[in-house]
Amino acid sequence: MPPVTPYGGELGFLSVGGVLATGGANSRSVTYGLMSDNVARLEVVTGAGETLTCSPSDRADLFFAALGGYGQSAIITQATLELIPAPKNVRVYWLFHHTMQEAIHALRSALAEGIWDQADVLGYQHSYTDAIRAPSPRDGELINTLRLTAFHRESPPDDEALLRNFRSHFSIRIEDVSFRDSLLKKRAFYDLLDREKVRMQGPHRGVAIPDDNMEAFLSALLEKFPLDRVGPYWHVHCVPISGPVGLQTPLFRLPAAESWGVVCPWLGMAQEHSPQASRDLYQLALDNGGMLLGGLTGWPMLPDDWKAYFGPAWNELQRAKHKYDPNNVLQSLTNTG
Numbered sequence: 001m002p003p004v005t006p007y008g009g010e011l012g013f014l015s016v017g018g019v020l021a022t023g024g025a026n027s028r029s030v031t032y033g034l035m036s037d038n039v040a041r042l043e044v045v046t047g048a049g050e051t052l053t054c055s056p057s058d059r060a061d062l063f064f065a066a067l068g069g070y071g072q073s074a075i076i077t078q079a080t081l082e083l084i085p086a087p088k089n090v091r092v093y094w095l096f097h098h099t100m101q102e103a104i105h106a107l108r109s110a111l112a113e114g115i116w117d118q119a120d121v122l123g124y125q126h127s128y129t130d131a132i133r134a135p136s137p138r139d140g141e142l143i144n145t146l147r148l149t150a151f152h153r154e155s156p157p158d159d160e161a162l163l164r165n166f167r168s169h170f171s172i173r174i175e176d177v178s179f180r181d182s183l184l185k186k187r188a189f190y191d192l193l194d195r196e197k198v199r200m201q202g203p204h205r206g207v208a209i210p211d212d213n214m215e216a217f218l219s220a221l222l223e224k225f226p227l228d229r230v231g232p233y234w235h236v237h238c239v240p241i242s243g244p245v246g247l248q249t250p251l252f253r254l255p256a257a258e259s260w261g262v263v264c265p266w267l268g269m270a271q272e273h274s275p276q277a278s279r280d281l282y283q284l285a286l287d288n289g290g291m292l293l294g295g296l297t298g299w300p301m302l303p304d305d306w307k308a309y310f311g312p313a314w315n316e317l318q319r320a321k322h323k324y325d326p327n328n329v330l331q332s333l334t335n336t337g
């Protein structure tokens with residue numbers, strides 16, 4: 001399968017099949033669902049060696065076992081995706097906040113407005129401020145950035161109208177970029193890591209946190225992993241994954257109907273990246289009602305952790321595995337990271 005993202009180098013490429021097999025959540029998911037929610041048809045090779053096509057109305061059990069199913073029943077070899085036209089240009093508003101709580105609160109308001117094309121919160125450290133042209137944070141603090149994106153439609157967005165309800169930031173930067181560059185938005189920051197020769201240790205890790213526990217989780221996270229422990233390249237990315245509309249991929253699991261994805265290159269770029277520190281961080285998510293964020297599986301996942309992750313969908317997954325991979329040819333669910 002072809003690579004789907006522009007990441008490269010140390011970060012590796014993500015394939016279309018790999019993303020569909022794990023869901024594909026992102027900051028557009030509150031509006032458009034997961035990447036796996038936008039599939040019309042698949043061609044797969046099952047564990048029994050058969051090449052089959054499937055869709056929601058044709059071999060639906062195979063279709064829904066392949067999406068979010070971590071390659072347990074079949075390998076995805078072709079996918080037909082539902083696409084929408086991309087805008088040519090976007091305007092990005094970077095609203096800088098002193099605290100993560102303020103930024104998350106402002107993001108909730110942005111989501112309630114329902115007018116933004118994309119919205120997320122990034123907690124950056126001093127080391128990134130040149131790359132993203134952000135003001136310097138106070139010593140030992142993160143700079144908490146609410147990033148709002150508005151597509152250019154017939155004419156450029158009206159800043160005053162869009163921003164009239166936002167008051168909690170201490171500084172703002174507005175930039176117009178092509179849609180393509182906005183997809184490469186992390187480029188400046190990955191370039192910085194390249195220049196500084198920072199190597200990502202192990203795969204990406206992320207957790208899904210129920211909306212109600214988001215602030216408690218973030219406070220606990222920042223307390224347990226203070227900046228002097230995690231080092232200068234650690235950062236936090238908070239993405240609203242689902243809202244009241246919900247997601248469609250049965251095997252993609254979230255702790256609650258309204259949940260956030262929280263991703264740091266968990267310890268991956270931190271000074272300390274021991275398996276114990278990684279487990280501690282995972283446990284912190286579990287203690288706050290969270291779970292693995294589908295796709296971001298670089299956790300020490302044991303078979304029971306997988307069973308807990310799939311919950312009521314576990315039996316469905318096992319039924320499909322027995323039917324389409326009767327001889328257990330395909331990789332079992334262990335730690336995929």
Ligand SMILES: Cc1cc2nc3c(=O)[nH]c(=O)nc-3n(C[C@H](O)[C@H](O)[C@H](O)COP(=O)(O)OP(=O)(O)OC[C@H]3O[C@@H](n4cnc5c(N)ncnc54)[C@H](O)[C@@H]3O)c2cc1C
Binds near residue numbers: 014018296
């Ligand atoms: C820098 C970075 C950023 C990321 N950002 C996001 C993000 O924003 N949102 C998100 O959801 N995820 C994100 N991820 C996670 C990523 O989407 C998943 O790890 C995805 O599975 C990677 O695809 P891959 O081709 O590398 O799969 P692999 O790591 O090779 O495999 C992952 C799982 O998918 C299965 N699999 C792989 N290919 C297929 C196939 N063709 N058919 C069936 N099963 C298959 C494997 O068996 C395995 O269980 C990110 C990862 C990185 C490294």
